[in-house]
Amino acid sequence: MTDQTPPRTHPVRVLLAEDQGMMRGALALLLGMEADIEVVAQVAAGDEIVAAALAHRPDVALLDIELPGLSGLDAAAELRERVPGCRVLILTTFGRPGYLRRAMEAGAAGFLVKDGPVEELAGAVRRVLAGETVVDPALAAAALSAGPSPLTGRECDVLRASADGATVADIAAALHLSESTVRNYLSAAIGKTGTRNRAEALRAARQRGWV
Amino acid sequence: MTDQTPPRTHPVRVLLAEDQGMMRGALALLLGMEADIEVVAQVAAGDEIVAAALAHRPDVALLDIELPGLSGLDAAAELRERVPGCRVLILTTFGRPGYLRRAMEAGAAGFLVKDGPVEELAGAVRRVLAGETVVDPALAAAALSAGPSPLTGRECDVLRASADGATVADIAAALHLSESTVRNYLSAAIGKTGTRNRAEALRAARQRGWV
DNA sequence: CGCCACCCGTGACATTTGTCCTCCCGAACT
DNA sequence: AGTTCGGGAGGACAAATGTCACGGGTGGCG
Numbered sequence: 001m002t003d004q005t006p007p008r009t010h011p012v013r014v015l016l017a018e019d020q021g022m023m024r025g026a027l028a029l030l031l032g033m034e035a036d037i038e039v040v041a042q043v044a045a046g047d048e049i050v051a052a053a054l055a056h057r058p059d060v061a062l063l064d065i066e067l068p069g070l071s072g073l074d075a076a077a078e079l080r081e082r083v084p085g086c087r088v089l090i091l092t093t094f095g096r097p098g099y100l101r102r103a104m105e106a107g108a109a110g111f112l113v114k115d116g117p118v119e120e121l122a123g124a125v126r127r128v129l130a131g132e133t134v135v136d137p138a139l140a141a142a143a144l145s146a147g148p149s150p151l152t153g154r155e156c157d158v159l160r161a162s163a164d165g166a167t168v169a170d171i172a173a174a175l176h177l178s179e180s181t182v183r184n185y186l187s188a189a190i191g192k193t194g195t196r197n198r199a200e201a202l203r204a205a206r207q208r209g210w211v
Numbered sequence: 212m213t214d215q216t217p218p219r220t221h222p223v224r225v226l227l228a229e230d231q232g233m234m235r236g237a238l239a240l241l242l243g244m245e246a247d248i249e250v251v252a253q254v255a256a257g258d259e260i261v262a263a264a265l266a267h268r269p270d271v272a273l274l275d276i277e278l279p280g281l282s283g284l285d286a287a288a289e290l291r292e293r294v295p296g297c298r299v300l301i302l303t304t305f306g307r308p309g310y311l312r313r314a315m316e317a318g319a320a321g322f323l324v325k326d327g328p329v330e331e332l333a334g335a336v337r338r339v340l341a342g343e344t345v346v347d348p349a350l351a352a353a354a355l356s357a358g359p360s361p362l363t364g365r366e367c368d369v370l371r372a373s374a375d376g377a378t379v380a381d382i383a384a385a386l387h388l389s390e391s392t393v394r395n396y397l398s399a400a401i402g403k404t405g406t407r408n409r410a411e412a413l414r415a416a417r418q419r420g421w422v
Numbered sequence: 423c424g425c426c427a428c429c430c431g432t433g434a435c436a437t438t439t440g441t442c443c444t445c446c447c448g449a450a451c452t
Numbered sequence: 453a454g455t456t457c458g459g460g461a462g463g464a465c466a467a468a469t470g471t472c473a474c475g476g477g478t479g480g481c482g
Binding site for chain 2: 468469470471472
């Protein structure tokens with residue numbers, strides 16, 4: 001069903017997932033200008049990725065992380081299962097160490113930050129297709145030093161739900177928990193992040209990719 | 212600077228200020244592909260904008276808002292003074308109503324969100340150069356409905372300083388105020404925004420461009 | 423001159439938040 | 453069998469936060 005890799009028979013088929021229309025369009029045009037690359041699908045939401053991949057069978061999926069619907073990282077994990085043979089290249093605004101680790105756990109083949117020069121992009125696509133793993137060395141080091149998340153699943157949920165000034169009652173209602181439980185989880189998260197309150201805890205956890 | 216054809220004598224000279232390398236490069240390539248547009252300068256930081264504009268005398272400055280060093284909005288105001296004749300087109304990720312109002316107060320000639328299609332971009336540059344004011348109508352309505360800020364200068368300062376989980380003590384120390392005073396200002400800001408705590412107040416104020 | 427808005431500060435108070443302790447349950451591992 | 457870990461919950465308590473009433477001071481303006 002999937003072709004092995006002889007020299008190079010046809011252009012690289014790329015799926016592009018990016019929510020910002022201007023960025024998406026610009027990247028598509030950019031990649032399209034490369035002779036050996038063809039953008040076969042563009043989506044703006046995370047929950048459209050798998051369907052599009054099944055329909056267009058891309059060789060490489062270029063995924064943003066912050067996407068409406070489904071995170072690019074979650075989509076990457078799902079792609080790994082449902083569309084094997086499609087390599088995932090994460091392209092994100094934030095070079096958070098934790099994002100990198102989560103990307104790797106999700107089976108991504110590469111991790112690019114949008115800060116870099118555009119020339120990197122086409123090269124990274126080709127290298128990923130060739131089986132290489134593309135990662136910024138400095139970022140890789142930072143990711144290793146950060147360590148894995150000490151937060152439990154529920155602690156994560158509660159912390160996430162505490163964003164934007166939600167009260168304990170709000171969080172409890174949203175997650176169908178008792179207020180006592182919410183406070184306990186928040187306290188645990190604050191302790192594990194070594195911070196002083198939810199806001200700081202959330203910030204720290206995000207920074208380290210623990211959410 | 213040699214050919215002369217009455218309506219349009221030379222290509223539109225564009226200055227591009229955008230911190231994300233990939234976005235910047237992609238936009239530059241994109242605009243460069245238009246026959247009548249020439250990107251004469253690219254900068255990645257807000258505090259390089261004026262210098263670059265003085266050096267390259269662009270017709271249109273395409274400015275991101277979130278920039279290191281100096282905000283694109285502040286840069287726009289400075290351009291208005293030091294480089295008159297250079298029209299400012301704001302290009303931003305967030306279509307916050309308040310950003311629009313502040314952009315207009317800073318003398319911007321146009322306001323684009325990065326969500327839109329890429330085709331909009333070149334057209335907007337041309338329309339701005341022609342003297343038109345380019346604004347998304349829906350966004351304009353939202354900006355007007357939000358009204359001017361009811362927050363006093365100090366309330367703003369305190370609210371800004373409350374970001375990222377800073378405690379009352381932190382804010383007081385940072386602004387050289389008493390803790391009581393900080394709490395009073397926070398309370399006032401919460402009241403004026405119609406919210407329940409600092410985090411919500413800050414969020415609301417940002418949303419409406421009051422910070 | 424008063425009046426008003428803004429600035430800065432206290433003190434008292436109710437509510438919320440964060441901490442620590444207890445307990446129960448089920449799954450997993452030894 | 454026991455132990456550990458995660459989820460869920462309750463109570464008690466201290467600290468932080470938010471509210472309110474009140475006092476100053478300054479500067480602009482009719």
